[in-house]
Amino acid sequence: MANVEVRASKQMPRRRRPVLQIYKDIPQMTFTILSLSSFATIIVLWYALCLLEIVDPIFLPTPHRVLQELVYQLSTGAYWHHIGISVFRVSSGFLLACIVAIPIGIFAGTFKIGEAFIEPPMEFIRYMPAVAFIPLIMVWAGIGESAKILLIFIGTFFQLVLMVSAITRQVSVDLLQAAFTLGATRWQAIETVLIPAIKPNLMNTLRMTLGWAWTYLVVAELVAVNSGLGYAIMKAQRYLNTDQIFVGIIVIGLLGLMSDRIFAYCNRRFFPWV
Amino acid sequence: MTNHVAVERSPKAAANNPLITIAGLNKVYSSKKSSFEALRDIRLEIERNEFLSILGPSGCGKSTLLRIVAGLEDATGGEIIVDGIHVVGPGADRGMVFQGYTLFPWLTVRQNIEYGLKLKGISMLERRAISSHYLRLIKLESFANVFPKQLSGGMKQRVAIARALANRPKVLLMDEPFGALDAQTKIDMQEMLLEVWEKEKTTVIFITHDIDEAVYLSQRIVVMGSHPGRIIADHRVQMDYPRSAEVRENADFLSLKRKCSALLKH
Numbered sequence: 001m002a003n004v005e006v007r008a009s010k011q012m013p014r015r016r017r018p019v020l021q022i023y024k025d026i027p028q029m030t031f032t033i034l035s036l037s038s039f040a041t042i043i044v045l046w047y048a049l050c051l052l053e054i055v056d057p058i059f060l061p062t063p064h065r066v067l068q069e070l071v072y073q074l075s076t077g078a079y080w081h082h083i084g085i086s087v088f089r090v091s092s093g094f095l096l097a098c099i100v101a102i103p104i105g106i107f108a109g110t111f112k113i114g115e116a117f118i119e120p121p122m123e124f125i126r127y128m129p130a131v132a133f134i135p136l137i138m139v140w141a142g143i144g145e146s147a148k149i150l151l152i153f154i155g156t157f158f159q160l161v162l163m164v165s166a167i168t169r170q171v172s173v174d175l176l177q178a179a180f181t182l183g184a185t186r187w188q189a190i191e192t193v194l195i196p197a198i199k200p201n202l203m204n205t206l207r208m209t210l211g212w213a214w215t216y217l218v219v220a221e222l223v224a225v226n227s228g229l230g231y232a233i234m235k236a237q238r239y240l241n242t243d244q245i246f247v248g249i250i251v252i253g254l255l256g257l258m259s260d261r262i263f264a265y266c267n268r269r270f271f272p273w274v
Numbered sequence: 275m276t277n278h279v280a281v282e283r284s285p286k287a288a289a290n291n292p293l294i295t296i297a298g299l300n301k302v303y304s305s306k307k308s309s310f311e312a313l314r315d316i317r318l319e320i321e322r323n324e325f326l327s328i329l330g331p332s333g334c335g336k337s338t339l340l341r342i343v344a345g346l347e348d349a350t351g352g353e354i355i356v357d358g359i360h361v362v363g364p365g366a367d368r369g370m371v372f373q374g375y376t377l378f379p380w381l382t383v384r385q386n387i388e389y390g391l392k393l394k395g396i397s398m399l400e401r402r403a404i405s406s407h408y409l410r411l412i413k414l415e416s417f418a419n420v421f422p423k424q425l426s427g428g429m430k431q432r433v434a435i436a437r438a439l440a441n442r443p444k445v446l447l448m449d450e451p452f453g454a455l456d457a458q459t460k461i462d463m464q465e466m467l468l469e470v471w472e473k474e475k476t477t478v479i480f481i482t483h484d485i486d487e488a489v490y491l492s493q494r495i496v497v498m499g500s501h502p503g504r505i506i507a508d509h510r511v512q513m514d515y516p517r518s519a520e521v522r523e524n525a526d527f528l529s530l531k532r533k534c535s536a537l538l539k540h
Contacts, residue, residue, distance in 0.1 A: 172376075174372055174374050174376045175376055177346050177364070177370075177372070178370070178372065178376035178378075178434075179378075180345075180346065180363075180364035180365075181344055181345075181346070181364050181365075181366075181368060181369055181370035181438070181447075182366060182369070182389055182390035182393065182437065182438070182441055183365060183366025183393050183394065183441060184393055188393055192389070192393070193378065196378070196380045197378075197379075199380075271380070272421065273379050273380045273381075273421040273422070273423060274423075
């Protein structure tokens with residue numbers, strides 16, 4: 001037997017499987033290494049750009065300079081104040097949008113009447129850039145906290161309604177019908193089938209929308225403010241402190257990553273059945 | 275609400291009548307351009323505790339008929355009376371097992387079985403007792419706290435049967451429930467279903483296009499033809515229960531199979 005195998009492997013030209021296989025899983029270890037090395041590549045390229053002086057250090061500080069600055073900024077109370085106020089603005093605008101948009105979205109996704117009445121104007125408004133509302137928002141809400149929160153609200157609300165209604169419509173009709181044949185009334189079906197069924201998708205939608213909320217926050221903080229991460233970035237630009245601009249961007253990225261991980265954790269924790 | 279009325283009125287109102295009367299039922303799907311007659315003048319009476327199969331080729335409207343009985347679709351004409359009450363919309367008195375898997379994925383096996391009971395407001399202790407009974411019946415006690423995604427197709431359908439039965443419906447409507455299962459699982463499921471039916475003594479309407487399945491399970495087989503969907507034959511199956519696997523080699527069994535097969539060929 002062994003002989004045969006040896007001969008077979010010697011004589012037969014073996015076709016090797018290609019490395020890139022569509023959808024094929026790779027070992028967890030390989031995955032992690034690849035992810036880390038992609039970060040490493042970015043940093044190496046960055047260093048290369050700086051050390052070879054391809055880009056003026058005023059425009060592109062070195063990674064360790066940015067890291068130093070990051071550590072320094074995080075050791076000051078003022079920076080934490082910026083972070084705090086930004087997180088407050090994002091979460092209030094986003095929460096407000098969720099509170100209003102989720103019920104409306106579920107209503108529009110569940111009943112055709114809701115879809116007909118709610119969706120067409122939403123489709124229209126969502127193509128209007130939220131940023132274009134800034135002058136109007138300043139007229140309506142001034143330049144205080146409510147203006148920032150309102151911009152984040154406008155930026156996420158319309159998308160959220162449409163996305164929630166879309167995921168509500170995806171719920172399998174069979175599940176609803178099963179509930180009806182088990183004696184559920186219309187409202188019971190909504191409460192015990194529709195809502196539990198959309199929860200995991202809803203979490204993913206919120207996770208995505210929260211990312212947009214951060215974008216609108218920075219936009220909101222570029223205009224007429226004196227606090228927040230967006231403001232910190234703007235101020236750094238004024239004095240050409242590019243390292244501080246990088247710090248601001250990285251901190252926002254880290255905050256986004258944190259909230260994303262929290263959502264991911266909640267999904268696993270609360271929806272083990274998916 | 276209607277369920278309560280039905281429960282209180284049933285003994286007097288319909289003691290000697292058939293449990294289910296389907297009278298002159300029609301179903302036409304019509305759009306602007308065309309209309310399609312799915313069911314024509316269906317008349318059927320079903321006795322209490324009867325195991326009735328509706329056998330027909332695909333597209334003959336047998337599933338539509340069942341869905342109308344369930345109240346999930348409306349008929350164009352005619353009426354359905356279940357235990358003295360006109361069917362308007364779905365209700366817990368007509369439990370249903372679908373061909374696709376319809377367990378609620380966010381509920382465990384036990385919670386799925388208790389779903390209907392919970393809607394009725396039955397206490398936790400009582401629910402537990404009932405679900406335990408049905409878990410034993412379908413032999414899945416050890417899977418009580420597992421989510422449906424961890425079950426095989428056959429297990430899912432067993433839970434779906436238990437979930438429907440736990441509600442104590444007057445009739446169990448089954449829409450090709452074993453259609454998606456492999457051959458051996460299908461046979462196991464058929465045996466289990468008969469066992470459950472004999473213990474629970476419920477009325478069953480079973481939709482299938484599988485002649486062997488219809489003959490093995492049923493006391494009575496209604497054969498439907500297509501275009502338009504209509505009843506073309508109504509046979510009694512003269513074989514005693516419990517039916518063992520050997521029944522399938524029985525001469526009566528085979529002759530009835532041939533008869534049905536000839537009917538389906540038209």
